[in-house]
Amino acid sequence: MTVPLPATDPAAARAHFRAGLSVPSSGWAPGCTQANLVVLPREWAYDMLLFGQRNPQPVPLLDVTDAGSSRTALAPDADLRTDLPRYRVWRDGELADEPTDVTDLWGPDLVAFLIGCSFSFETALLDAGVPVRNIEQGCNVSMYRTDRECRPAGRLSGPLVVSMRPVPGHLVATAVQVTGRMPQVHGAPVHVGAPAGLGIADLARPDFGDPVELADGDVPVFWACGVTPQAALMASRPPFAITHAPGHMFVTDVPDAVYRQP
Numbered sequence: 617m618t619v620p621l622p623a624t625d626p627a628a629a630r631a632h633f634r635a636g637l638s639v640p641s642s643g644w645a646p647g648c649t650q651a652n653l654v655v656l657p658r659e660w661a662y663d664m665l666l667f668g669q670r671n672p673q674p675v676p677l678l679d680v681t682d683a684g685s686s687r688t689a690l691a692p693d694a695d696l697r698t699d700l701p702r703y704r705v706w707r708d709g710e711l712a713d714e715p716t717d718v719t720d721l722w723g724p725d726l727v728a729f730l731i732g733c734s735f736s737f738e739t740a741l742l743d744a745g746v747p748v749r750n751i752e753q754g755c756n757v758s759m760y761r762t763d764r765e766c767r768p769a770g771r772l773s774g775p776l777v778v779s780m781r782p783v784p785g786h787l788v789a790t791a792v793q794v795t796g797r798m799p800q801v802h803g804a805p806v807h808v809g810a811p812a813g814l815g816i817a818d819l820a821r822p823d824f825g826d827p828v829e830l831a832d833g834d835v836p837v838f839w840a841c842g843v844t845p846q847a848a849l850m851a852s853r854p855p856f857a858i859t860h861a862p863g864h865m866f867v868t869d870v871p872d873a874v875y876r877q878p
Contacts, residue, residue, distance in 0.1 A: 622646075626691065629867045630699040638702045638716050640756040640825075640863040642748075646739045649801065649872050650865040651678055651690060652731040652842030653700060654849075655718075655858035658683045661727040663770035667848065668729065670767040674776055674844035676732035676800045678868075684724035690868035697722050702861035704846070709853030718858050726858070731842045732801035733865050734779050736872050737794065741781075744794045749782045750828045756863035757781065759824035759843050763815025766844060774848030777824070778806060778814060779841040782834035791837055800875040807838040814838060824862035 620637070623629040626645040633641075641650055656664050661683075668675040679688050686696040697719040705713040705721065734757070738748045750757045757779045764776040783791045788808060796804035807814050819836060820827045824843050830836065843862050860866065 626867045626869050627693065630691070630694055633701040633716075634695070634698045636716055638864065641701055641865040641867055642735050642738065642757060642863065643751045645867045647872055649678070649690070649868045649870040649875060650733040650735040651868055652733050652845070653696065653858070653860040653866050654729045654731065654845045655696075655726050656729075656854060657856060658725045658727055660771070660854050663772045664729055664845070666769035667766070667772045667845070668731070670769050671844070673803060673806065674766065674840035674842065676802065677729060678732055678800065679730040681728040683727050686722055686728070688728070688730055690730055690870050694866075696728050696866065700860050700864055700866050702864040704859045704861050706849050706854070706857040706859065708855055709850050714861055721858065730866065731845070732875070733842050734802045734839050735865055736801040736875065737798045739872055740794050740798065740876065741791060744790050746783060746787045746791050746794065749831070749834070750826070753828060755828060756825040758819065758822040758826060758828045759841050759862055760811070760814070760816045761823045761847060766848065771854070772848045772852045774844070774851035776806070777841045777844040777847050778838040779825075780819065780822075780828065780836050780838050782828060782830040783837045784831070784833050785835050788835055788837060795839065797877040798872070798875050799877070801872075802840045802842070805837050805839050809835060811836060
């Protein structure tokens, strides 16, 4: 199958994904906010809401649906059951499946959480002259578990997960300033430089996503990542959950500028 070029319109991007295209969403609908997805039974919804409130950098909540609803104010015509490029299904904290459609799994007690994503600041980085290596290399971003624990919330606990983007050394300050103005999509980096400072042993072996190559003069820069709740699901083992597959985000209709502070 010939993979289409990334759509510039969010509705067109979602239409491709609804039709079964499964590719990382970085670079799709540039300028539109992308979101992580976590779906849990209503019995676990308060714990997830509290987990986001207590850990706002890795889990910045953009929207929470009513129980049973597959609609979000972030894209009123979209369907959260079909419009992501790939999902993950979790049972008792174990990955059970990675489908492209979860309509048959969506029940009346499920609550969906839409969480800010660092893909949303990639356009701002590019506009500021900061290269985004994962887009250049046509691959998913690198994501790693760290040795930093999130603040627990009810039954949910787990480690901070970070995404890594190589940034030319002379542009690191620019990258920090640009992303720091977007706290609802993870904000400024949590760490710059040696990965050992986060307990990461080998950049070439990410826990999620793809290894992204550093160019000469690049420095690894790490941002809090919306895959953090998936690490919490693995640690806390709720009976059932649905998430996005890492890097395969929900493309919203909301312009990135809405979440950009002056």
